[in-house]
Amino acid sequence: MSSAYQPYPQDPSGGYGQPPQGGWDPSQRGYLQGGPVGFGEAISEGFKNIVTFHGRASRSAFWWFFIGAIIIDLIGGIIGTATHAVAIQYIIYALVAIGTVSLSVRRLHDSGKSGFWWLIGFIPLIGTITLIVFYCLSGTPGPNKYDA
Template sequence: MNPGQSISSCFRKYATFSGRASRSEFWWFFVFQIGTMVLAALIHEIAYYLVSLALLLPAVTVSARRLHDIGKSGWWMLISAVPVLGLIFIAWAAKKGDEGVNTYGPAPVPPVAQVAPGAQ
């Protein structure tokens, strides 16, 4: 997914906890969220709080769907509330998702078909 597709996907599924989210969807939304919050903080403190509140639910849902992609329950995102253990959540978010179908549904990105060298 490109950045625009990832961000729009998160807003379309802003309250959808079911299903799976690809790494690109999660990380592009994360970059968008941080950038938007920094810009809002530069404008005014109230703008920062409003943007943070507006992006909270989409961030939580994409995090839950990202964990679903690696076969974990969305409740595992609570581990990020513990300072050092939050690094585990980052590692899981960066991990490649399960191929094919898992307990939470089909893969968000179909596997890329590999072409044998020399074959057209």
């Protein structure tokens, strides 16, 4: 005996977690929507959005910025030490740190996690390992609740 009644509405787009029927192309997303970027764009957009804690950040945006932040910190440290301009060195460190925290929060958003997970990094060793795993996870396909 079959019934025309469906207990749940059927989603023609493929269901929960599936791309819409027209397809979902991650390369069509912008920077704050978690779209892929190169090294230069990751650095420039990272500093343009230095205090933006909403939206998403792709793995490429996060890791390219992370490498750039290390380079900028090293250059700032060398220049600051050579010129005895410690204040400039600390300003550079503070700007890079703020940019890294905001990008980390957006990276967590891309993998579907709350930005408050960043605080787990204060737990020695276990927190750092947990964050590295979260940063390496792929982003959630399609829109999520943290989209800009």
